[in-house]
Amino acid sequence: xxxxxxxxxxTAVAVIDADGRTIGxxxxxxxxxxxxxxxxxxxxxxxPGISHVVAGIGPGPFTGLRIGIAxxxxxxxxxxxxxVPVPSHFAVALDHADAGRVAVVTDAxxxxxxxxxxxGLDAGxxxxxxxxxxxxxxxxxxxxxxxxxxxxxxxxLARVGARAIAAxxxxxxxxxxYLRSPDVVQPGAPKRVSA
Amino acid sequence: MTGPxxxxxxxxCDETGIGIVRGRTLxxxxxASSMDEHARYGGVVPEVAARxxxxxxxxxxxxxxxxxxxxxxxxxxxxxxxxPGLAGALMVGIGAAKGLAVSxxxxxxxVNHLVGHIAAxxxxxxxxxxELPTIALLVSGGHxxxxxxxxxxxxxxxxxxxxDDAAGEAFDKVARILGLPYPGGPQIDRAAVDGDPKAIRxxxxxxxxxxxxxxxxxxxxxxxxxxxARWLERAEANGEEIPVADVAASFREAVVDVLVTKALAAxxxxxxxxLLLGGGVIANxxxxxxxxxxxxxxxxxxxxxxxxxxxxxxxxxxxxxxxLIASGREPSTLAFGADSTLPVTEIQVSxx
Ligand SMILES: [Zn+2]
Numbered sequence: 270x271x272x273x274x275x276x277x278x279x280t281a282v283a284v285i286d287a288d289g290r291t292i293g294x295x296x297x298x299x300x301x302x303x304x305x306x307x308x309x310x311x312x313x314x315x316x317p318g319i320s321h322v323v324a325g326i327g328p329g330p331f332t333g334l335r336i337g338i339a340x341x342x343x344x345x346x347x348x349x350x351x352x353v354p355v356p357s358h359f360a361v362a363l364d365h366a367d368a369g370r371v372a373v374v375t376d377a378x379x380x381x382x383x384x385x386x387x388x389g390l391d392a393g394x395x396x397x398x399x400x401x402x403x404x405x406x407x408x409x410x411x412x413x414x415x416x417x418x419x420x421x422x423x424x425x426l427a428r429v430g431a432r433a434i435a436a437x438x439x440x441x442x443x444x445x446x447y448l449r450s451p452d453v454v455q456p457g458a459p460k461r462v463s464a
Numbered sequence: 465m466t467g468p469x470x471x472x473x474x475x476x477c478d479e480t481g482i483g484i485v486r487g488r489t490l491x492x493x494x495x496a497s498s499m500d501e502h503a504r505y506g507g508v509v510p511e512v513a514a515r516x517x518x519x520x521x522x523x524x525x526x527x528x529x530x531x532x533x534x535x536x537x538x539x540x541x542x543x544x545x546x547x548p549g550l551a552g553a554l555m556v557g558i559g560a561a562k563g564l565a566v567s568x569x570x571x572x573x574x575v576n577h578l579v580g581h582i583a584a585x586x587x588x589x590x591x592x593x594x595e596l597p598t599i600a601l602l603v604s605g606g607h608x609x610x611x612x613x614x615x616x617x618x619x620x621x622x623x624x625x626x627x628d629d630a631a632g633e634a635f636d637k638v639a640r641i642l643g644l645p646y647p648g649g650p651q652i653d654r655a656a657v658d659g660d661p662k663a664i665r666x667x668x669x670x671x672x673x674x675x676x677x678x679x680x681x682x683x684x685x686x687x688x689x690x691x692x693a694r695w696l697e698r699a700e701a702n703g704e705e706i707p708v709a710d711v712a713a714s715f716r717e718a719v720v721d722v723l724v725t726k727a728l729a730a731x732x733x734x735x736x737x738x739l740l741l742g743g744g745v746i747a748n749x750x751x752x753x754x755x756x757x758x759x760x761x762x763x764x765x766x767x768x769x770x771x772x773x774x775x776x777x778x779x780x781x782x783x784x785x786x787x788l789i790a791s792g793r794e795p796s797t798l799a800f801g802a803d804s805t806l807p808v809t810e811i812q813v814s815x816x
Binding site: 274276302303304305306307308309311312315331332335336337338339340341342343344345346347348444445447451452453461462463 | 505509515519521526536556557562563564566568693697698701802
């Protein structure tokens with residue numbers, strides 16, 4: 270069985286069995302409050318016999334995104350099982366695999382969107398990422414039909430993970446898809462305080 | 465003496481702390497710090513800290529387990545800091561703690577970081593048992609708080625805290641004004657070695673008679689920082705050479721004086737002849753010296769836990785949870801979040 274955890278949009282967790290059937294699913298579309306809900310949602314689907322934890326690694330607002338990844342890693346550590354990182358857009362793409370070439374779009378805040386272009390499925394049944402995930406200004410005209418996601422299914426994310434495991438493919442690094450450097454400014458010379 | 469085996473997770477600022485205790489016995493105190501990554505910004509950058517926590521958590525937990533020679537299955541409970549601290553940083557630890565607790569099917573205790581600093585003291589195997597009530601002065605880059613501790617698990621009162629910068633922040637900011645690197649505490653200490661602490665009389669924040677009614681136990685360091693900057697600008701304008709050692713020593717003396725004066729005033733007012741120090745700024749030797757000297761004169765006993773337990777760490781979080789368990793408290797529900805301004809009266813968050 271595979272547990273999937275994703276906090277790139279709302280908070281979504283699910284467990285599927287070896288045949289890809291849903292064993293348990295719990296989610297909230299609330300784009301905030303991930304830290305508050307993650308424990309209760311996990312406890313609703315947690316079951317003995319989980320062999321892998323799929324972690325949705327974004328893109329998504331950083332603060333929320335990290336909560337799901339931290340929970341997924343710690344859950345896996347507790348069971349002594351591996352973490353399978355899956356870019357969250359793959360779940361949206363799998364749900365629209367029949368649509369041909371599409372741009373999966375999610376809000377990246379600061380008037381930007383995160384865009385991943387997929388084209389159907391590969392031999393392993395995994396969505397074909399044809400252009401790496403990137404940031405664009407909101408309102409940019411995209412060449413491909415747009416699928417804008419505000420929620421994603423952890424069941425679908427788990428299925429992407431299952432297919433990656435079956436195909437022996439690694440879809441991403443373990444670290445979150447931040448797409449942006451931390452927002453910091455180098456301090457300048459101290460300001461004068463005297464009049 | 466045995467007790468519950470607890471793993472504590474602390475991510476409220478820039479240290480990823482994992483601690484493992486069995487009752488009051490410290491088994492591991494593993495700390496990964498992102499301090500170096502903040503150095504070039506002259507202070508803790510919350511997003512940088514949160515990213516570092518996520519990277520450090522799993523390896524830190526694994527290291528702590530190895531050091532304590534226990535397995536996750538043996539744990540009686542998991543504990544985590546719910547606040548106060550940086551919200552985005554706290555949430556990484558909370559996500560991990562919930563994932564771990566649910567995975568293992570173990571109870572989870574969400575606790576208060578400041579009270580954790582006091583609990584650190586009971587993990588010092590070489591010290592006499594902590595005597596209560598005690599006044600506690602917690603000084604770090606994130607907080608400056610004066611507490612009256614009557615019972616570790618049920619009765620902690622906030623007497624006062626900083627109304628602007630934390631003491632550690634003041635050290636960082638003044639170090640920057642003096643052209644010294646981050647973190648400022650050890651740099652100021654080094655620069656002050658040959659300085660005269662009485663060379664310049666910098667202001668003591670919230671210490672005037674008119675302040676003492678409302679802010680008797682509160683601290684303010686932002687005016688002091690401005691006073692140092694103004695003094696340096698005037699000296700420069702006059703073409704004088706800057707006596708860095710004297711400025712550093714005099715600034716430090718102003719911080720230490722006001723901390724110790726207010727802490728001992730609390731001891732006297734409350735009739736509590738005991739003072740416990742905690743927080744990373746306790747590493748400052750002058751602060752320890754002056755506290756011990758003036759406390760002795762006032763008939764107050766001072767306790768200072770080992771430095772590794774004074775800075776932010778997971779052992780103190782585990783230690784506090786172990787006390788809660790020993791006193792029969794039920795675990796927290798899973799519904800708590802991060803509370804960046806969690807009041808000190810909430811020792812355990814979201815109890816069932
Ligand atoms: Zn602290």
